[in-house]
Amino acid sequence: MEKLESVAVGVEEEFHTVDLATRKLVPRADRLLQNLPDNRFSGELQRSVVETNSRPFVRLSDLLEDLAALRRAVVAEAEAFGLGVVAAGTVPIVDIDALKVTPDARYETMLEEYQLLAREQLICGAQVHVEVEDRDLAVQIGHRVSPWMPVLLALSASSPFWLGSDSGYASYRTLLWNRWPTTGPTPAVGSAAEYDALVAELIGTGVITDPGMIYYDVRPSDHVPTVELRIPDACPRVEDVALLAGLFRALVVTELDAITAGRPPVPTARPELVRTLTWRAARAGLEGELVDPLAGRAKPARQVVRELVDGLRPALESTGDWDLVCELTDGALRRGTSAARQRSAYATGGLEAVVDQLVSETKANTAWWPEARCSRILDMMGDYDTSADEAIVFDGTARGPYGLVLTALDRLGSEGIAERDRHKEQVQHDLGMYFEEERLFPVDLIPRIVASEDWELLQAGLSQRTRALEKFLHDAYGPAGIVEDGVIPKELITGAPGYQEEGRLVPPDSIRCAISGTDLVRDGAGHWFVLEDNLRVPSGLGYAMANRWLSARVVPELVRAVATPAPRRAMSVLRGALTQASRELALITSGSSDPAYYEHQLLARELGVPLVEPGDLEIRDGELFAGEKRVKVLYRRIDEEDLWEVLPGLRDLVASGAVLLANAPGNGLGDDKSIYAYVPQMISYYLGEHPILDNVPTYLCREPSGLEQVLDRLPELVVKPVDGYGGQGVVIGPDASPEELESVRAEITASPDRWIGQETVAVSTHPTFTNGCLEPRVVDLRAFVCLGAEPDVVPMALTRVAAHGSRIVNSSRGGGSKDTWLL
Structure with missing residues (x-):
């Protein structure tokens, strides 16, 4: 495309x-x-x-x-x-x-x-x-x-x-x-x-x-x-x-x-x-x-x-x-x-x-002129800001494909939605849908819709990006042609926090990115931007599936009325990618202390594979076992360092191809925010194609011109540590206090190679029901690609929702999610 x-x-x-x-x-x-x-x-x-x-x-x-x-x-x-x-x-x-x-x-x-x-x-x-x-x-x-x-x-x-x-x-x-x-x-x-x-x-x-x-x-x-x-x-x-x-x-x-x-x-x-x-x-x-x-x-x-x-x-x-x-x-x-x-x-x-x-x-009435306005929706809007909203036009009418959703919500009214919201919490308890111990994963009942035109674009762009990153990781831990040809500086790769020598263990014919998670944002005009790549231990697919099950039980009239892929299709794609090398598959977790343990249990159950912890594994006769079950593919939901510590012999099994780690060790290199800035060049270098999806304009503080730009425009930009996860260390200039800006300025000045700056995107908002009202909240989209012989975009995505007054959507920073309909 x-x-x-x-x-x-x-x-x-x-x-x-x-x-x-x-x-x-x-x-x-x-x-x-x-x-x-x-x-x-x-x-x-x-x-x-x-x-x-x-x-x-x-x-x-x-x-x-x-x-x-x-x-x-x-x-x-x-x-x-x-x-x-x-x-x-x-x-x-x-x-x-x-x-x-x-x-x-x-x-x-x-x-x-x-x-x-x-x-x-x-x-x-x-x-x-x-x-x-x-x-x-x-x-x-x-x-x-x-x-x-x-x-x-x-x-x-x-x-x-x-x-x-x-x-x-x-x-x-x-x-x-x-x-x-x-x-x-x-x-x-x-x-x-x-x-x-x-x-x-x-x-x-x-x-x-x-x-x-x-x-x-x-x-x-x-x-x-x-x-x-x-x-x-x-x-x-x-x-x-x-x-x-x-x-x-x-x-x-x-x-x-x-x-x-x-x-x-x-x-x-x-x-x-x-x-x-x-x-x-x-x-x-x-x-x-x-x-x-x-x-x-x-x-x-x-x-x-x-x-x-x-x-x-x-x-x-x-x-x-x-x-x-x-x-x-x-x-x-x-x-x-x-x-x-x-x-x-x-x-x-x-x-x-x-x-x-x-x-x-x-x-005159036209095809773009709704026959009726949703009066009860208007009552719930108050001073709702529609300037970047995906679902609601400024006069309270539905945008694009949201007519069905807003009409249904209008029939329910504030009290009806509140009643469904209370029922939602009970269903979450029944499903065991937690993030961290005893904390329900925040889910909003109003679904997000990704229109077919957008989803077709995203599928093509995500497939392209995954192909390029897969080639880059093999190259970076192998011949390093992209360095030799002057596209990426060597020190940017070897000096990245996510670079690990164990990355060189992976055989060249193995798939490194069995599943990737790409975070995207959309602005009010409809441009899509890639915010970051997650190639190490991408999470969220299980929560996306659970959101659909939750919607089906709490607002069934909405889910039945829309043709959007069911969770089982997502599992089929994931299973196909993970079992391409072997059906002897297990999912490894650090255990119930992991904040996303619910997701690990869900995925293991839906895949029909054992859920194991590092202590459950042992190496016998040059093979990996979980109890009596032989394991050739280990779907990894923990850091590789935890595996090496418990099973030092696992390195030899990975190097020989006897065990495939999904995802491969050393993939954290691809998550690095400085490496992110070079993905468009990777697409041109490895694929000979023009990037379909744009990056957010990014400035590397390790470069003198980038550092000058970031320090001069600190109140306007978003700054991030190159190895940050879960929104940690992110400072959004327009939202930051003078004290926060001075503190991060000092950190950047002391270690410029550990920071990037990005233009602030006016991220789109989506209606979220809270305290009896609709409130526009910032949203992003985590989409998943499974890589087999060809990339396969998973027909299930996770919309993450920022907390009130925030632009950061990560669960660890108070964010939640909502069901996402891919049309």
Whole structure:
């Protein structure tokens, strides 16, 4: 599987406010904004305009949900005041003298300077932001994509009427907009420095006052790492906004690839040509002809759109948008432009009918518009922060596949969930589901869902990562080619705390990583990152299985309704990997004092193998026995040092291949946080592939540049000891006190080779039931891969849940878990 482009996209939409009785544009947006969250809704130059701001998302379907929720909120608020909301470039019935600019010093200055131009800024657009971290690339992309911007304008055209008259244009907003001095096609500049110098020159003329007045059709954002599309009209239908977002992202991805490959922009990217193409699109919309940017000649608009979509297919497939964009494109071409629909309404009912149609379309029910909201869920939410939540949209509706879950919880209500929660504890007692003696393993009843698109990506990325790490461990304890070829420094390997000479005992044809556990986090936009690898003694699979059994007994109506793999399938995969060398298998534990002893018992029972302690083993006649049972494969749930101490002769059995340790001794090298930073290079070196899953950006304090970065940015970063387990020693800069930061600074300075720093990821949250309320808690995902002839991703994963107010999910730090549904 090729790496999917996990490029986030977000949208800002502008909406007119109209009086439902007179159908006139009215300056009432400030009333709506009083009751809407200011992080998602804001005012604009004119007091008749409300702007909404979506979250950024990797998946276009998630963006659609968010946009629909924002529309629901602003429409509901407007109707409470007898107002309607219109998403269109212009509104046909306007009394300019009755309208005012928003009381803001910047806007009042603009009114004074630009006079009628500012007073007539009675237009609305849709802006799309696509994530581009490198600002030099963002600047170059703005120019390179510009020939296709007229096609996006044509798709959005919704402003045929101006001040009560038909303008003759599909997008008269474009002509009004282009009266500003810094609008139009993006200039051809080659770097961010050159672009910033140009902006400084423009401000220096005194014609504009700040960078926010750069209104090019495409521009690098001046406050977030994105490239921003500004040319479209506001669109009455939310599906059309999503289509614009999908196409613009695909254009950006295509041009990023073209820059990497050294391909030049198309000849029609010259600003003077793009301006003529834009005029044609504003005049005709989809109902006439557009200029084909590649051929440089006019063609039917619908043909140009189809050819654009077909040409973007590789990029659309890489972002996972192909099917949805095709569906949205078919709908847009079937309906035609809003401009054409408005003219049809005018022919039958005049301007009032046009406004009514626009209000209706803006409010219209769509496939992304839930039929009902969960009122009892809302009562449990309080001031729930949905800014990075996986399950709940900010207005309390369900995100993605969570409709079934939230509907069921809504039926139960707070008291019903509390009753199930009490029953859960009794079931845990019955199952013996403890972590440490007499402490129930914390489990939340609200399941986490990993959508099929995500799980397919994770399966491919986890398989790839496991293959590379398996090769690395054999190489590191063998010929060390990766050192000889200068990919990883030798001292990083031999100096790692997890490096053990016993690792050299493992025969080269043995499998070292029979089972691996990989910790992943997801951010609010939907990017997945690998947080760390667990190749030594990965735990958690038993608890993941137990969570499913718990759910089946406590909330059976949920489990029966969802097609997700059963625990027995996970056991089948694990058993297959462990018994590949031999069926003479035993699971070894340190005993009941181990905090995860419950899991050891569970796995041994489900695998149907003996559960033994080191003292139960003995070597006789060159073979390993547990009592009278011969053991050829030892599924290890203890540190190898404990085995060597009790059974020193075990080294010879491992070296001869008579006994296979799963996992192999010395695998702790692969858990090292400094080694983690090199896994992407391992994937390239050993497999010749591009990494499918990203690491969290990591800085090695052993390197002078990394140490400087970490010490300079300590309050912003997460710092970890390279050999830390269970969250021990982790300090999260944004959450740490000044005393904690100074203490860890001293530790890092004294032993820099023992520390790494990582960027702080805004980790996604998930609803957790506590004290009768829903609370967003940080979650991660531990996924498991069993390695036989090929990697096999276990169809069961463990979601770990941080304690209240924490970002650390480890059980030893108060974290819990929840059932995880892999769709």
